[in-house]
Amino acid sequence: LYFLIKKAVSMRKHLDKNRKDKDSKFRLILVESRIHRLARYYKRDKALPATWKYVSATASALVAERPGRRFADERCRALGADRSCLGALVASSPQDYVVECR
Numbered sequence: 001l002y003f004l005i006k007k008a009v010s011m012r013k014h015l016d017k018n019r020k021d022k023d024s025k026f027r028l029i030l031v032e033s034r035i036h037r038l039a040r041y042y043k044r045d046k047a048l049p050a051t052w053k054y055v056s057a058t059a060s061a062l063v064a065e066r067p068g069r070r071f072a073d074e075r076c077r078a079l080g081a082d083r084s085c086l087g088a089l090v091a092s093s094p095q096d097y098v099v100e101c102r
Contacts, residue, residue, distance in 0.1 A: 001042065004035045005054070006063045012056060032056065 011028045015021060035054050042048040 001038050004031060004038065005059050007031055008035060009060045009063050
């Protein structure tokens with residue numbers, strides 16, 4: 001999900017400079033639909049909070065302030081989980097990071 005959001009942010013940045021690029025606009029629609037579909041799955045699977053919503057205007061803040069993999073591993077070790085940890089951004093604002101451990 002993070003990488004799809006990152007891709008959408010970079011595509012929007014490209015479209016700001018190249019307004020006539022119709023193909024990129026079409027591909028952005030496809031990427032954002034994948035984001036919405038994946039978010040719907042994660043909400044159903046309880047990996048994302050039910051109130052989480054993708055907003056393209058605030059997506060660049062989500063991408064800019066993502067904690068690294070080391071942060072996720074340290075958080076999982078602190079919780080006493082095994083090494084199969086998944087650091088995921090599951091929050092509605094960039095300041096709220098939740099790390100889920102399997």
